[in-house]
Amino acid sequence: MQIRGRSAMALIAPAALLFTAFVLYPLVRGIQLSFTDAIGPNGGAFVGLTHYVHAVSDPTVRRALTNTLAYTVVVVVVQNALALLVAFWLFRQERVRDVVRAGLLLPAMMAFVAVGYLWSYVYSPLGGPLNVVMDALGLHRFEPVWLGDPHTALWAIAAIYVWMFLGYTATIYLANYMAISPSLLEAANLDGASGWRRFRHIDWHLLAPSFTINITLSVIGSLRVFDLPFIMTQGAPEDSTQTLSLVIYNNSFANYQFAYGTTLAVGLLVLTVVVGVIQATLLRRREADLA
Amino acid sequence: MTTLTAPATQQQTSTAPRRTVRRTRRRLGNGVASVLLVLFAALVLTPIYVLVVVSLHHGQSAPDNPFAFPTAPDWQNYRTAFVNMHYLRSVGNTLLITLATAALTVLTASLAAWAIVRHTRRWTRTVYQVFVSGLTIPIFVVLTPLYEVMQKLHLLDSYGGIVLAYAATTTPFAVFFFAGFLRTVPAELEEAAAVDGAGLLRTFAQIVFPLLKPATATLAIFVVMQVWNDLILPLVLLSSDSKQTVTLAVYATIGTHTLSPEQLLPTLVLGVLPLFAVFLSLQRYVVAGIAVGVGK
Structure with a gap:
């Protein structure tokens, strides 16, 4: 059915209004706020680039930035590598596939709040289950205070994210596997390709669409990591679990430094866009190479 | 199963048993892989298992063994x-x-x-x-x-x-x-x-x-x-x-x-x-x- 121009406008209007009022306007307003001295919802005299200059030399912000980037790289790589392996495994084990997939998806159905408190208990130095297991395995010497040691805290949290979303990522890879025409995979089998070689030369190429989706999703999700550090560590110890989103939240809503908070938010937006563009270019080039 | 009934020709006797062995081995391999996969899922679900088990314990301090079911589940903490x-x-x-x-x-x-x-x-x-x-x-x-x-x-x-x-x-x-x-x-x-x-x-x-x-x-x-x-x-x-x-x-x-x-x-x-x-x-x-x- 051809919809006329004026009707089209009327149909789009409600969604556009909603999106403009509560996403686009706040986005623009945030950029504007970052050039003022607003504290809480009050004030707002123009102060130019003061906050940006301050942000660049703020040690907590620098630490948050390096933490966020390191965390993103590790989570994206580990999560996707493991998920690919699991999906490959699930694809071949048809009998247990549905049950195992449901089990692996369960952690992703839990609220971050619940996951955060549960793992605080798991990692607890006072009778926490993880240390109970390590004691039983005779690994007592290798038990740090997982969330209290600046060398391990961020990675202890990263491990939880991987735990949560492994099944989610694997489900996307598996859906891709199952969409591949069986004759293609059969041909690969007849050619005698197997194991790592088959994966490297055949599956890897056919999985390009899900690879693009998963990398995009995990990068976007990791760059804005907030909930677990917020619930479990509040950035401690020694700022080792400080992330950009956490710093934004604490400046805006714990200290009511709205202007500084939005300045950092603009920084996060720029980072997200830059990483997004680089990633889209690389992934598109890769898909074109493979095609 | 057909390979177990008397082979009719010379050719079949030479290839059929080998094929059976290979197929059995593959089926066995698949079985082992399935079991391993289920075990892996169980490992992933362990924290959720611990969550449920410990939540049923009664008491003011952590249980010595967070993996063991309590002898009698306690619902008081749930009520609270x-x-x-x-x-x-x-x-x-x-x-x-x-x-x-x-x-x-x-x-x-x-x-x-x-x-x-x-x-x-x-x-x-x-x-x-x-x-x-x-x-x-x-x-x-x-x-x-x-x-x-x-x-x-x-x-x-x-x-x-x-x-x-x-x-x-x-x-x-x-x-x-x-x-x-x-x-x-x-x-x-x-x-x-x-x-x-x-x-x-x-x-x-x-x-x-x-x-x-x-x-x-x-x-x-x-x-x-x-x-x-x-x-x-x-x-x-x-x-x-x-x-x-x-x-x-x-x-x-x-x-x-x-x-x-x-x-x-x-x-x-x-x-x-x-x-x-x-x-x-x-x-x-x-x-x-x-x-x-x-x-x-």
Whole structure:
């Protein structure tokens, strides 16, 4: 059915209004706020680039930035590598596939709040289950205070994210596997390709669409990591679990430094866009190479 | 089995047993792989197992063995958690917010997507791109000004405010999703209805919306998962206890007390239980929703 121009406008209007009022306007307003001295919802005299200059030399912000980037790289790589392996495994084990997939998806159905408190208990130095297991395995010497040691805290949290979303990522890879025409995979089998070689030369190429989706999703999700550090560590110890989103939240809503908070938010937006563009270019080039 | 009955020719006797051996070995290998896979899933689920087991313990200190079932499960901690979380009220609040968000998002986004797909001009393409670019905006980028907007509209600490915020932040995905779905639906049915004299909204209600049903189901589940697990928007936009969502109730209950594991974990179990129930009963749609965009 051809919809006329004026009707089209009327149909789009409600969604556009909603999106403009509560996403686009706040986005623009945030950029504007970052050039003022607003504290809480009050004030707002123009102060130019003061906050940006301050942000660049703020040690907590620098630490948050390096933490966020390191965390993103590790989570994206580990999560996707493991998920690919699991999906490959699930694809071949048809009998247990549905049950195992449901089990692996369960952690992703839990609220971050619940996951955060549960793992605080798991990692607890006072009778926490993880240390109970390590004691039983005779690994007592290798038990740090997982969330209290600046060398391990961020990675202890990263491990939880991987735990949560492994099944989610694997489900996307598996859906891709199952969409591949069986004759293609059969041909690969007849050619005698197997194991790592088959994966490297055949599956890897056919999985390009899900690879693009998963990398995009995990990068976007990791760059804005907030909930677990917020619930479990509040950035401690020694700022080792400080992330950009956490710093934004604490400046805006714990200290009511709205202007500084939005300045950092603009920084996060720029980072997200830059990483997004680089990633889209690389992934598109890769898909074109493979095609 | 056929290979076990007497082989007729020389040729078969030489190849058949070898093939059987290979097939048996492969079947055995598959069996082992299946068992390993199940064990791996069990390992992944161990923290959730521990959550349930320890939540049933009674006492003021952590049990020595967090993996052992208690001899007699103790429900007192559940009763306390249930009361402290104002459980029924929190579940009711979350349900209300979720349903209203899903309804608003589905309605506005499907109308917009329909117009974008069936009225292909340069401006509709631009509108589509603006919506889709919203997919990458982290909520933290708009959080502070959003608070200000809600304050100006007197929507802080109201169901309406948080529903509008959720609907707005879900709109990009919803438009993207519905538009993708509508592109695969031929326009003939709608044209036939138009020829019969049906107006725009009637055509939408009677022809288009019913066609969208599978997409709507998947999207609704997406909204449920998003809203049910989110902490940040309720934390910033809702302040009175009577409007608390489940996640906020978990956070508020635990955040203000020092709890032993036996007191802490029942709160978490109650917090995740509703969504686990939704997931286990609607698994097919959840999996379909996750795999959106990767073929069929």
